[in-house]
Amino acid sequence: MDNIAGRKSSLNWAVNLSVIFLVLLWIIPTVGLLVSSFRDRDQISASGWWLAPFSAEQAYRARTSTEATPEGDIFVVTGNVFEESEATGTLSAFGVRSIAPGEFTVGTVADLGDGESLSIAENGDYEFRTPEEPGRRGQRIYFTAETPPEFTLENYETVLGAGGMAQAFINTLTVTIPATIIPILIAAFAAYALAWMQFPMRGLLIALVVGLLVVPLQLALVPLLRLHTEWGIGRSFLGVWMAHTGFGLPLAIYLLRNYMVGLPRDIIESAKVDGATDFQVFTKIVLPLSFPALASFAIFQFLWTWNDLLVAKVFLPDGDQAMVMTRKIADDLLGSRGGDWGILASAAFVSIAVPLLVFFTMQRYLVRGLLAGSVK
Structure with a gap:
């Protein structure tokens, strides 16, 4: 009876759903291209375009200051990783190796060996302790931060x-x-x-x-x-x-x-x-x-x-x-x-x-x- 002229097929809903699916599948690359065009390079590398409205975890690096305060036999270096890098957002973890930027939890004291230790607070304040003077270059720090979504016209x-x-x-x-x-x-x-x-x-x-x-x-x-x-x-x-x-x-x-x-x-x-x-x-x-x-x-x-x-x-x-x-x-x-x-x-x-x-x-x-x- 579905073949009678003037009567709609019972599978009409399936046809409509198929058309909608194909249209969405066709425009996905264009939508992704458009969204990516308003994001910066770091956020594109950190997450896909479909996660653009959400915060993305990105890895950064910085160096501690070279100015140290002696405390007995230990030299203490303090500062803030956000001020000494281009990072923004909320700090989540840190480390001293590029292969493990989130090795240590924020707020803990990381034992780096040879009497050195490093701790970083949630606001980015760090304290680096070392038995030797820092010298001209400070300790390298890697850390991860939850960066809020940001859209810009700078690319265009x-x-x-x-x-x-x-x-x-x-x-x-x-x-x-x-x-x-x-x-x-x-x-x-x-x-x-x-x-x-x-x-x-x-x-x-x-x-x-x-x-x-x-x-x-x-x-x-x-x-x-x-x-x-x-x-x-x-x-x-x-x-x-x-x-x-x-x-x-x-x-x-x-x-x-x-x-x-x-x-x-x-x-x-x-x-x-x-x-x-x-x-x-x-x-x-x-x-x-x-x-x-x-x-x-x-x-x-x-x-x-x-x-x-x-x-x-x-x-x-x-x-x-x-x-x-x-x-x-x-x-x-x-x-x-x-x-x-x-x-x-x-x-x-x-x-x-x-x-x-x-x-x-x-x-x-x-x-x-x-x-x-x-x-x-």
């Missing part, structure tokens, strides 16, 4: 204020916009010809386009760069535009051709009976009706081009004048700040902000364009 200030980042953003737009528009223009004409025009070897051309979809672009990078160099456009913006156009055309032609084939034949035949040329049919009828497919491919091409690193490294010259954001992040921020995960997270989120805006603006056309030609 560092990324947005980095030298050449504004130029890299402009260069990315310079590469992405033409590399999205040019393939659409060429593919639209080719798709109409393959869908509605009769000419010899049309089927072979369609098969060739489908075959090019599975060719990895890495195979064509070096030969294409040599060809561009012979033509005089190697390692330039024009060269990277042509490269992205070539790599994007097979999918664009395939996607648009499938959509155009599904358009009503009566409309096109009526226009031709009225004397319209193929160019007029294409510009006046087919192109406006194909906007969902055009927008669908534009989303894909924009995302791929904006996030591209390999093609940009091969076809663009070195230097800040032609460096895109992905290369700026990979070469400069990642190269010099390999352990600063907060900087890398904020840089990555800045990089994906524009693609996310484009996707959510045009996503209603995505499914319509992808399903084109699948149902008659």
Whole structure:
């Protein structure tokens, strides 16, 4: 009875739960990236992003003061570990070895051997006793502290204020916009010809386009760069535009051709009976009706081009004048700040902000364009 038209399936709740689970699973990396972009390096190293709202236990190190007060045969050194380090929070344990920073409990007197002892109170005050003068360097102390959660905009200030980042953003737009528009223009004409025009070897051309979809672009990078160099456009913006156009055309032609084939034949035949040329049919009828497919491919091409690193490294010259954001992040921020995960997270989120805006603006056309030609 569940198959009766108009009656909901009893498993509708399972479908809804599955969709919610997949959506949450899909956005988890983005949420983690966003949360990490507001945390500093030490907190990221101490706990995962899902524990960001809670205090995190972090290990610190400091040295005792070199000023000692003699008490008989013993020299006593006092001070505060929080004042002599960058630590904040509540002290939980201490030690004198890096492999065991929480070896001793706060408030106890730790016997260090050779007549030396160390004790640290909860507020960070310490007392170090030694039979010898401390000398120029004090005793090294390791300790753990419960650090309260802290969120900051310093990571974004560092990324947005980095030298050449504004130029890299402009260069990315310079590469992405033409590399999205040019393939659409060429593919639209080719798709109409393959869908509605009769000419010899049309089927072979369609098969060739489908075959090019599975060719990895890495195979064509070096030969294409040599060809561009012979033509005089190697390692330039024009060269990277042509490269992205070539790599994007097979999918664009395939996607648009499938959509155009599904358009009503009566409309096109009526226009031709009225004397319209193929160019007029294409510009006046087919192109406006194909906007969902055009927008669908534009989303894909924009995302791929904006996030591209390999093609940009091969076809663009070195230097800040032609460096895109992905290369700026990979070469400069990642190269010099390999352990600063907060900087890398904020840089990555800045990089994906524009693609996310484009996707959510045009996503209603995505499914319509992808399903084109699948149902008659």
